[in-house]
Amino acid sequence: MTNTLYLPELREMLAENNAAELREFCEALHPARTAEFMEGLSAPEMWAVLRHADPQLRVQIFNFLDYEKQIEILQDADRAEIAQLVSDLPPDDRVDLLEEVNPEVVAELMPLLPVEERRDIQRLSSFPEDSAGAIMTTEFARLSENLSVRQALDEIGRQAEDLETIYYLYVVDTEDHLRGLVSARQLVSKIGKPDTKIGDIMERDLVTVNVLDDQEQVADKVAHYDLLAIPVVDDEWRLVGIITHDDVIDVMREEAEEDAYHRGAVHPLEKSYLETRLVTLTWKRGIWLAVLFFAALLTAVTLEHHEAVIAGIPWLVLFLPLIVSTGGNSGNQSATLIITALSAGDVRVNDWARIVRREFLMGLMLGGSLAAVGYLCALSVAPGYYDATVIPITILLVVVCGTLTGSLLPLLFRRMGLDPAMMSNPFVAGLIDLLGIIIYMNVSLLML
Amino acid sequence: MTNTLYLPELREMLAENNAAELREFCEALHPARTAEFMEGLSAPEMWAVLRHADPQLRVQIFNFLDYEKQIEILQDADRAEIAQLVSDLPPDDRVDLLEEVNPEVVAELMPLLPVEERRDIQRLSSFPEDSAGAIMTTEFARLSENLSVRQALDEIGRQAEDLETIYYLYVVDTEDHLRGLVSARQLVSKIGKPDTKIGDIMERDLVTVNVLDDQEQVADKVAHYDLLAIPVVDDEWRLVGIITHDDVIDVMREEAEEDAYHRGAVHPLEKSYLETRLVTLTWKRGIWLAVLFFAALLTAVTLEHHEAVIAGIPWLVLFLPLIVSTGGNSGNQSATLIITALSAGDVRVNDWARIVRREFLMGLMLGGSLAAVGYLCALSVAPGYYDATVIPITILLVVVCGTLTGSLLPLLFRRMGLDPAMMSNPFVAGLIDLLGIIIYMNVSLLML
Numbered sequence: 001m002t003n004t005l006y007l008p009e010l011r012e013m014l015a016e017n018n019a020a021e022l023r024e025f026c027e028a029l030h031p032a033r034t035a036e037f038m039e040g041l042s043a044p045e046m047w048a049v050l051r052h053a054d055p056q057l058r059v060q061i062f063n064f065l066d067y068e069k070q071i072e073i074l075q076d077a078d079r080a081e082i083a084q085l086v087s088d089l090p091p092d093d094r095v096d097l098l099e100e101v102n103p104e105v106v107a108e109l110m111p112l113l114p115v116e117e118r119r120d121i122q123r124l125s126s127f128p129e130d131s132a133g134a135i136m137t138t139e140f141a142r143l144s145e146n147l148s149v150r151q152a153l154d155e156i157g158r159q160a161e162d163l164e165t166i167y168y169l170y171v172v173d174t175e176d177h178l179r180g181l182v183s184a185r186q187l188v189s190k191i192g193k194p195d196t197k198i199g200d201i202m203e204r205d206l207v208t209v210n211v212l213d214d215q216e217q218v219a220d221k222v223a224h225y226d227l228l229a230i231p232v233v234d235d236e237w238r239l240v241g242i243i244t245h246d247d248v249i250d251v252m253r254e255e256a257e258e259d260a261y262h263r264g265a266v267h268p269l270e271k272s273y274l275e276t277r278l279v280t281l282t283w284k285r286g287i288w289l290a291v292l293f294f295a296a297l298l299t300a301v302t303l304e305h306h307e308a309v310i311a312g313i314p315w316l317v318l319f320l321p322l323i324v325s326t327g328g329n330s331g332n333q334s335a336t337l338i339i340t341a342l343s344a345g346d347v348r349v350n351d352w353a354r355i356v357r358r359e360f361l362m363g364l365m366l367g368g369s370l371a372a373v374g375y376l377c378a379l380s381v382a383p384g385y386y387d388a389t390v391i392p393i394t395i396l397l398v399v400v401c402g403t404l405t406g407s408l409l410p411l412l413f414r415r416m417g418l419d420p421a422m423m424s425n426p427f428v429a430g431l432i433d434l435l436g437i438i439i440y441m442n443v444s445l446l447m448l
Numbered sequence: 449m450t451n452t453l454y455l456p457e458l459r460e461m462l463a464e465n466n467a468a469e470l471r472e473f474c475e476a477l478h479p480a481r482t483a484e485f486m487e488g489l490s491a492p493e494m495w496a497v498l499r500h501a502d503p504q505l506r507v508q509i510f511n512f513l514d515y516e517k518q519i520e521i522l523q524d525a526d527r528a529e530i531a532q533l534v535s536d537l538p539p540d541d542r543v544d545l546l547e548e549v550n551p552e553v554v555a556e557l558m559p560l561l562p563v564e565e566r567r568d569i570q571r572l573s574s575f576p577e578d579s580a581g582a583i584m585t586t587e588f589a590r591l592s593e594n595l596s597v598r599q600a601l602d603e604i605g606r607q608a609e610d611l612e613t614i615y616y617l618y619v620v621d622t623e624d625h626l627r628g629l630v631s632a633r634q635l636v637s638k639i640g641k642p643d644t645k646i647g648d649i650m651e652r653d654l655v656t657v658n659v660l661d662d663q664e665q666v667a668d669k670v671a672h673y674d675l676l677a678i679p680v681v682d683d684e685w686r687l688v689g690i691i692t693h694d695d696v697i698d699v700m701r702e703e704a705e706e707d708a709y710h711r712g713a714v715h716p717l718e719k720s721y722l723e724t725r726l727v728t729l730t731w732k733r734g735i736w737l738a739v740l741f742f743a744a745l746l747t748a749v750t751l752e753h754h755e756a757v758i759a760g761i762p763w764l765v766l767f768l769p770l771i772v773s774t775g776g777n778s779g780n781q782s783a784t785l786i787i788t789a790l791s792a793g794d795v796r797v798n799d800w801a802r803i804v805r806r807e808f809l810m811g812l813m814l815g816g817s818l819a820a821v822g823y824l825c826a827l828s829v830a831p832g833y834y835d836a837t838v839i840p841i842t843i844l845l846v847v848v849c850g851t852l853t854g855s856l857l858p859l860l861f862r863r864m865g866l867d868p869a870m871m872s873n874p875f876v877a878g879l880i881d882l883l884g885i886i887i888y889m890n891v892s893l894l895m896l
Binding site for chain 1: 476477478480481601602604605614615632633636637638639640651653654655670671672673674675676693694696697698700701704705707708709711712713714717720721722723726729730733734736737738740741744745747748751752755758759762765766767768769770772773774776777778780781783784785786787788789792794795799802806809810813814817818821825829873874877878881885
């Protein structure tokens, strides 16, 4: 995946210490692409290249480097130079990064930072992980409502280089209470009337998030309202930061991956698959696999309890895996439907009665069709028409039980304040396996 | 979920035909929130309210209404008024919406639209679903590189109301070939030097997508480069549209949902869970459930083939569901890991040898631990130490087989140009169930 096209040239420039060419390399392309071309270099080589870019561009390219390389650079390069880089980094990225850096290095770096930035880092790192406060940035445009359009444009022109976004400008009073919002679009469209007051054009009905809101809620709001950035306020409605669209996209990716892991019964990884150590990976799977294994042991206990039934009617065994997997599949489907609908906001816990009715009816239709097929198959091995009916009856009951369990468990988890995606599917599968066997054995016991 | 707070007031205003108050209602809040307050109204009532907003605001509120209601309004309201609304809608949303509207209505509406918009609709609807062309908008700011910063700002000020974004301005030559990009940020930061030429400040190394690229690729690029919008070019590098960050967020949600459905073996829904008809829903699940059922029937066939083994050693049955589900769980985990890593770009098909090695080792570690527990359990029911070893040996083989199948199938699907998420998990589960039983029966046959 590494782009090695320019590596020899880059190494040659470094060997010759060719400042002009290295500078040109840094400036020629989009920072993300410059970072790609540097991928094959070691961390010290990367830093040797970056030192030739001016500070603002240096930070941009740095931000696109591989995360591990960023940490290496912060830990190994000259402290004073790194302090400069750290103080230029976007406040939200900076905090995440410093958490991964060796604490001793951080302790050495902190005194080299301007006092204001040091406080900013301390404040941002105090917010709980996955909260709005932990992903927000503190560099945004603040305006007073008394400014004119002309003054506002001049003001932003001055600050533009330091701000994460200039596309939404937040209007605050002297105590930082959020009063309104002006978009750069509004400002630019009023360029013909430069004396208009900000207070007269700003929007006052704002969509905000609280600094302690969960990042998933933040993403939902930004997506729903099609925002470029969302202001973060504290309990007193003071503006403490903003979260920009690119961070929201990152949150969405992260949450989607986390959900996928949960549904697959893997504890979410922190690094990529190939970068995660085998022992870690085994552990992250092993805990879940073990939980599911012990749950599955209950099926063995249940079967042992009904050993007489099986010994008496040996052909029942043939359908055992079929019945268990059909129940699991239908439960899994229901869980998927409800988890997806819950996270899209299409259903709520209060809709449970309607959901139960729908899932029950679907269970009847699906179970009924499969039962018909199952009956035909059973006829070929069972001793008679009556005996064979055990199979369709069991299939029908297991599928209905699967759809009901699969749909109700995620609702129950949500009701209890847990993430429905977190345990539902593996949990559902294990539970339905067990229920399937209990149903199968009892139907057989009653009928045969 | 409907906000009914203002419904009585709104209906009263409508009954009195109170234009001033209705107009104020439309203007007071964020358009998304205005739309929320209208949720309980019928489509004709909604339109009666919207008619009091000025056209630009009307379109914004309309865009936040429920999709079904939007379609109803388009179909039922006065054609001439609707033509005005349609011509104000963002070009990308408009095309999606018109595809859902009764074709006869569309045929009546089209002649009422300006010829340019009509062509735009025809062109956009010609692109394949899920391609960049199908989600792009054609309303964006075009500049010539000879303009000065001052001229560019004036120009954008004039166009701002009609454009979907003014934050990236695209520089094209006389034949619409994409030459560069200027961000509003750059423009505003040069406000002190208004005579600077656009050609001197524009970026020339641009990240673009082709009009036929898949929407998932588009989302990946926008996320990777942290863009607000990405230009869409044709094969001759002519700028034909742009895709904005909010559409990318929608694409990501859509793709994440689709993946979730695929992994849960449900054919993706077009509407929300509660809005989808039961018959449709049953069908979308039923096809997959049936496929998996027939696959599971193979387990019954396999067991019948080995009926003698089971009849001879009845305690083997107790471990049947345990072994099948443990294999399925470990395979499911591997498939989840590899599918997630593939879609995040962390692994490629070429990494297969490394993946196989890792999964094999993990299979040994996980299978080994579970085998040890399984042996202890088997001792309690098996007639002797030797007989009981069938269980740990089977568990070890099944888990290794599960990790290998689970990791290789998604790679195979990707290699064949199919979406790995599309069939892998249900497919994996079915296959491993079958393999598990074959392994179990053969180990028993060989050893006992």
